Amino acid sequence: MTHAADSIFENADGHTLGPTDESFDAVAVYEGRIVRIGSDHEVRFLEGVETDVIDCAGRTLLPGFIDAHTHMEVVGRRLLHADLGAATGRGEALDLLRAESSGEWVLGYGYDESTWDDRWYLTRNELDAVSTERPVVAFREDLHTASANSVVLDRYADELPESGVERKRGEPTGVITDDAAEFLRAETAPDRAETKRLVEAARDHAHERGVTGVHDMVRRSHAPAAYRELARDGDLDLRVRLYYWADHLDAIDELGLVTNGGNEYVEVGGVKTFTDGSIGAGTAKLSTPYADRDGTGEWVVPPEELAGIVERATALDLQLAVHAIGDEAIAETLDALPADTALRHRIEHAELLPDDLSAFDAVASMQPNFLRWAREGGLYETRLGDERTAASNRVSDVLDAAVPLAFGSDCMPLDPLYGVQQVVTAPRESQQLSVTEALRAYTSGAAYAGHDEDRLGMIAPGMCADFVILSESPWEVDPSTIAGVEVEMTVVDGEVVHSRVDRSRSGVAF
Numbered sequence: 001m002t003h004a005a006d007s008i009f010e011n012a013d014g015h016t017l018g019p020t021d022e023s024f025d026a027v028a029v030y031e032g033r034i035v036r037i038g039s040d041h042e043v044r045f046l047e048g049v050e051t052d053v054i055d056c057a058g059r060t061l062l063p064g065f066i067d068a069h070t071h072m073e074v075v076g077r078r079l080l081h082a083d084l085g086a087a088t089g090r091g092e093a094l095d096l097l098r099a100e101s102s103g104e105w106v107l108g109y110g111y112d113e114s115t116w117d118d119r120w121y122l123t124r125n126e127l128d129a130v131s132t133e134r135p136v137v138a139f140r141e142d143l144h145t146a147s148a149n150s151v152v153l154d155r156y157a158d159e160l161p162e163s164g165v166e167r168k169r170g171e172p173t174g175v176i177t178d179d180a181a182e183f184l185r186a187e188t189a190p191d192r193a194e195t196k197r198l199v200e201a202a203r204d205h206a207h208e209r210g211v212t213g214v215h216d217m218v219r220r221s222h223a224p225a226a227y228r229e230l231a232r233d234g235d236l237d238l239r240v241r242l243y244y245w246a247d248h249l250d251a252i253d254e255l256g257l258v259t260n261g262g263n264e265y266v267e268v269g270g271v272k273t274f275t276d277g278s279i280g281a282g283t284a285k286l287s288t289p290y291a292d293r294d295g296t297g298e299w300v301v302p303p304e305e306l307a308g309i310v311e312r313a314t315a316l317d318l319q320l321a322v323h324a325i326g327d328e329a330i331a332e333t334l335d336a337l338p339a340d341t342a343l344r345h346r347i348e349h350a351e352l353l354p355d356d357l358s359a360f361d362a363v364a365s366m367q368p369n370f371l372r373w374a375r376e377g378g379l380y381e382t383r384l385g386d387e388r389t390a391a392s393n394r395v396s397d398v399l400d401a402a403v404p405l406a407f408g409s410d411c412m413p414l415d416p417l418y419g420v421q422q423v424v425t426a427p428r429e430s431q432q433l434s435v436t437e438a439l440r441a442y443t444s445g446a447a448y449a450g451h452d453e454d455r456l457g458m459i460a461p462g463m464c465a466d467f468v469i470l471s472e473s474p475w476e477v478d479p480s481t482i483a484g485v486e487v488e489m490t491v492v493d494g495e496v497v498h499s500r501v502d503r504s505r506s507g508v509a510f
């Protein structure tokens with residue numbers, strides 16, 4: 001016996017984004033699941049008196065985006081504190097910090113000096129000009145580098161790991177890296193109630209970008225508690241897969257968390273660990289020296305330590321998500337990961353892949369938005385030189401080698417369509433994907449990385465009713481304008497969680 005649908009989305013330019021990307025006009029939803037797709041005529045048979053019929057007015061309907069690498073709490077901080085990602089120069093960044101007055105600390109997030117004319121980190125002197133009374137910290141986009149004012153440097157003089165405090169003629173410049181930056185992140189961490197506010201703000205922001213699921217990387221954070229509280233109360237409206245930092249392994253063991261354990265909304269992914277730093281901070285581990293500085297980068301987690309983490313996580317049946325950016329870090333990670341792939345271990349970022357990918361026995365969890373640094377005059381060119389820039393983020397080679405590819409934003413910015421534009425218009429063939437391939441990496445690819453391909457990432461009967469409706473077809477607009485396509489509507493579990501138009505009247509075209 002067939003039930004009448006709870007809702008029908010009709011008159012759509014629908015794409016399943018399945019293995020063969022089939023098109024359809026309409027999709028019917030019952031109890032949060034897709035029950036039928038097909039022509040308007042075929043699907044309308046499921047219309048009952050109570051069915052909510054949404055006329056998509058010919059717009060493009062796709063599976064909801066799954067962002068395979070997020071830091072939602074950080075997104076929340078950027079939304080509720082100074083968002084320095086918007087600053088086009090240091091003067092503007094400093095103005096944004098001056099305007100920040102939400103607490104004792106002056107906090108800013110997401111600055112990217114590589115896009116500024118002078119290309120240097122914010123300094124102690126500049127931040128002293130923001131305030132000499134309140135502690136001021138501006139975090140760089142990758143969070144591996146921060147800048148602090150004198151109040152912070154004096155207050156934590158004894159506690160900040162010395163190796164991460166940059167000095168000139170013995171005096172701290174205000175530039176703080178790696179362990180010391182992590183220390184400042186912990187010191188400025190929000191409490192549980194505040195974290196819930198941050199996560200809710202980030203969730204709403206994600207919905208506006210068409211994101212219906214995230215793989216969230218968490219460390220010493222109240223975010224997992226906030227997600228579970230929201231899910232319990234039926235308010236999460238986002239599929240969250242959690243990756244806990246390796247320093248939580250004892251707790252994970254004690255609590256008995258296992259990969260894929262959880263519910264429809266919050267599930268355990270596994271364990272996240274670093275190996276190296278980032279190209280932006282000059283700390284990604286390379287096999288040959290940087291182009292603009294001495295050395296080959298640094299281990300954040302050295303190979304011996306990584307081996308111990310891999311062994312422990314494997315014994316606990318936990319999926320690993322290993323941050324590895326430089327070619328040396330990726331080689332060490334591939335060495336360390338067990339060949340058994342049932343857990344689908346993942347390498348996060350994977351910016352400088354080995355030439356030969358035949359031994360790449362892991363999911364490549366990559367960021368198409370990083371390709372903006374691979375363009376002429378971009379960050380990679382400065383740090384790495386032309387040859388390595390050309391060989392960065394080889395997503396097309398990854399697909400050719402049949403390596404599973406998942407896309408995530410790392411929240412730089414959290415915006416799948418921005419990433420899709422970057423990869424579709426990437427400067428070199430090895431870095432370029434078609435629109436369909438790019439969208440798949442952000443849907444079924446990410447679902448696969450999260451062991452969720454049976455319920456997420458594709459539009460087909462039986463799958464969760466998570467989808468987006470776009471203002472224009474990303475296949476039809478000028479590729480350099482894909483990021484400008486609007487997310488008209490986001491649907492999670494059959495419920496509209498974001499809409500650009502007022503849908504208070506049911507059944508109307510938007």
Ligand SMILES: [Zn+2]
Pocket residue numbers: 069070071217410
């Ligand atoms: Zn990250």
